[in-house]
Amino acid sequence: MLSLLCACLLLVACASEGSFDMEDQIRDIHAKVMEIWQEMTGGRAVRGSSADPTLHAACEVRPSASLDASEPQVTGRVLFRQLAPGARLEAFFALEGFPAEPNVSSRAIHVHQFGDMSQGCESTGPHYNPLAVQHPQHPGDFGNFVVRDGSLWKHRAGLAASLSGPHSIVGRAVVVHAGEDDMGRGGNAASLENGNAGRRLACCVVGLCGPAPWERQAQEHAERKKQRWARACQAA
Ligand SMILES: [Cu+2]
Ligand SMILES: [Zn+2]
Secondary structure, X not given: OHHHHHHHHHHHHHHOOOOOOHHHHHHHHHHHHHHHXXXXXXXXXXXXXXXXXXXXXEEEEEEOOOXXXXXXXXXXXXXXEEOOOOOXXXXXXXXXXXXXXXXXXXXXXXXXXXXXXEEEEHHHXXXXXXXXXXXXXXXXXXXXXXXXOOEEEEEEEEEOOEOOOOOEOOOXXXXXXXXXXXXXXXXXXXXXXXXXXXXXXEEEEOEEEOOHHHHHHHHHHHHHHHHXXXXXXXXX
């Protein structure tokens, strides 16, 4: 029934005229689906057991089992925080093991449909795409991330994915790619499905957790920022 509702909402959005672009329309549809979901469940599905509505999730990234040993062995974690059901998602990305190239490079990270790592990252399926839209409008299209000295450190806010509701990414996979995401501008069919982001280097399954991993990561992130500033000041 919900998928039918999503399809109807999408049709209405596509048929409507106005100044909204596609991204705004998809955001509105996600918000509407979330609202209906909360009404249907009386809020129980997203409130959890405590009074604090904040949701946290963790994803321990491991190299894809289908890769050769000679390929980069990327490890680390992706942590998520959502302050309330329906709110935009925040994430910390902390990964290492990329080749330490002299120049910075850019790597794509997405949410894929299945939390199945039985065939390495190959069994995680295509991009998670609950509204049957084109890339890069999938809720888990996190875009490109800069890799410096073999590491990737980033905090991002305002992400469209959710840890609750009918389009939750919990139990699905985060996949780290070898290449850059062309953000749908590659001029071929794959570009509108996956951004031609290349091989799947590493992945993990998103699972709910308590607030402690997020707090530790936030502290570590602040410390690293301070150190970077101190180094920049010394160099100046
Ligand atoms: Cu991907
Ligand atoms: Zn996508």
